Amino acid sequence: MPNSEIESRPDEYKVARILLSEKELGDRVNQLGAELAERYRGKQPILVTLLKGGFIFLADLSRAMKIPHEIEFMIVRSYEKDSSSGTVQIIQDLKQNIEGRHVVLVEDIVDTGLTLSYIREHLSIRNPASLTVCSLLDKTEARKIQVPIEMVGFSIPNEFVVGYGLDYDQLYRNLPYLAIIDPEQA
Numbered sequence: 215m216p217n218s219e220i221e222s223r224p225d226e227y228k229v230a231r232i233l234l235s236e237k238e239l240g241d242r243v244n245q246l247g248a249e250l251a252e253r254y255r256g257k258q259p260i261l262v263t264l265l266k267g268g269f270i271f272l273a274d275l276s277r278a279m280k281i282p283h284e285i286e287f288m289i290v291r292s293y294e295k296d297s298s299s300g301t302v303q304i305i306q307d308l309k310q311n312i313e314g315r316h317v318v319l320v321e322d323i324v325d326t327g328l329t330l331s332y333i334r335e336h337l338s339i340r341n342p343a344s345l346t347v348c349s350l351l352d353k354t355e356a357r358k359i360q361v362p363i364e365m366v367g368f369s370i371p372n373e374f375v376v377g378y379g380l381d382y383d384q385l386y387r388n389l390p391y392l393a394i395i396d397p398e399q400a
């Protein structure tokens with residue numbers, strides 16, 4: 215890689231506004247974890263997360279959910295926002311059979327709903343005992359397709375957000391809070 219490219223890499227993030235603080239996120243995630251623990255006690259559910267965006271939420275939610283449960287990952291790629299086809303490419307599918315199992319799909323954010331709608335169907339046809347979607351964030355105004363979301367952390371305005379696992383161009387995922395980036399950075 216040329217030196218000029220390395221030198222142009224930012225050494226700090228510039229955020230325009232913090233939408234949800236670390237404390238607000240932590241408190242809500244703990245509540246969701248406790249709710250899930252109550253709902254699934256004795257059922258050993260499988261938490262399925264879509265990478266990469268869901269990795270921090272999953273890590274915190276899993277630790278807040280103080281009952282035995284399993285973790286699985288899928289890697290999906292959503293096509294461009296302006297596509298209304300709802301086609302999602304599955305790069306890595308589940309490694310285990312979910313038939314007869316209680317599945318919790320842990321999502322970072324539901325925007326148009328196209329990704330969730332596709333993945334819900336993809337999991338449902340495998341006959342899990344139950345399927346619950348738990349999304350940290352919900353941009354309701356951006357919805358293009360109606361899709362059920364059983365548990366939502368926060369409803370947020372239709373703005374591009376980063377942090378707490380969510381990226382802009384692969385950066386910002388490690389911010390402990392949820393932010394809107396400075397448009398000059400984007």
Ligand code: XMP
Binds near residue numbers: 326
């Ligand atoms: P939808 O619901 O539109 O969501 O199929 C597809 C995926 O788009 C990503 N997404 C975002 N990522 N900030 C992000 O960093 C955002 O504001 C945002 N909105 C949508 C996310 O990966 C979601 O799963």
Ligand code: MG
Binds near residue numbers: 264267321
């Ligand atoms: Mg996602």
